[in-house]
């Protein structure tokens with residue numbers, strides 16, 4: 001078993017006399033900043049003028065431009081969207097880095113794919129919560145936490161690991177358990193998970209099931225409940241106790257169907273395709289496509305997004321959810337759409 005770090009593994013005093021700057025105040029940013037502050041860490045925010053700026057002010061933080069915050073801080077956590085990080089780093093962060101400072105990320109993409117190449121005299125590490133930002137905050141307030149990974153890319157001070165664990169403690173992750181990884185492993189497994197299973201795999205599975213039923217003449221409302229709504233109930237059981245717990249709760253008929261039909265749906269061909277998806281991630285093909293797509297102002301992203309939002313499962317779902325006030329819309333749109 002890999003070593004799992006918990007609260008007692010962190011140096012309580014690491015942040016004494018250290019200034020932390022959280023750059024960005026979105027899903028992860030607001031959560032890290034507020035959790036660190038509640039853990040007694042001195043945190044400032046670096047953010048452009050706009051919605052997040054106003055929110056950070058309203059939440060009582062000292063808020064600066066990205067440039068000023070980066071220049072003042074000893075520890076700089078970059079929590080901007082991955083696709084905007086390289087430009088903001090070049091323009092507003094790089095010049096403020098001093099020897100012995102630490103540059104932190106919550107995802108390895110830009111360092112692993114060389115979109116950001118930090119100077120050789122700073123520590124570079126990642127602390128990546130394995131959960132959406134709003135849960136990082138909510139669980140912290142409940143005396144719990146979201147698990148996280150940490151990785152060290154450069155350790156010039158010899159204190160990078162101590163910092164990673166102290167930071168993970170500050171955001172509450174050590175309450176749940178923290179594992180050491182590499183930038184490569186974090187980046188590749190994160191991208192694979194969201195593409196093959198959590199986001200891409202699940203949305204395609206749900207849509208294919210819905211389409212199969214409705215094309216066979218069944219009512220879209222019934223298909224929606226069966227293929228989308230009920231998924232959460234099943235996943236909750238898996239989350240609480242693994243596949244075994246879920247299978248304990250469903251009927252034996254459902255469990256038999258799981259055993260005989262599941263492998264026909266996600267068969268060797270599908271698994272072969274997963275391996276190709278993984279290879280594209282490992283080779284940098286996926287990263288290249290996404291970087292170019294952003295440089296072109298996202299023509300494909302926007303077109304597919306529009307089409308997806310008009311899929312019949314979305315149309316029928318919007319209507320049905322109006323009648324289910326207990327199915328609360330999440331706190332923010334971001335929380336619904338992001339996965340660690």
Ligand code: NDP
Pocket residue numbers: 023024025026027028029047048049050051052053066078079080081082084088106107128129130131132133134334338339340
């Ligand atoms: P968000 O999109 O939620 O937040 C982005 C923040 O950056 C906002 O405060 C936004 O401000 C600000 N911003 C955007 N563009 C600029 C710019 N050009 N200059 C200055 N500020 C800017 O990001 P996430 O929290 O989702 O992601 C942050 C990092 O965390 C990423 O590396 C991501 O991979 C990682 N991560 C995210 C997870 C998640 O659950 N979302 C999970 C684990 C890791 P404004 O309001 O002005 O737009």
Ligand code: MG
Pocket residue numbers: none
């Ligand atoms: Mg059933």
Ligand code: MG
Pocket residue numbers: 107190191194339340
């Ligand atoms: Mg991700």
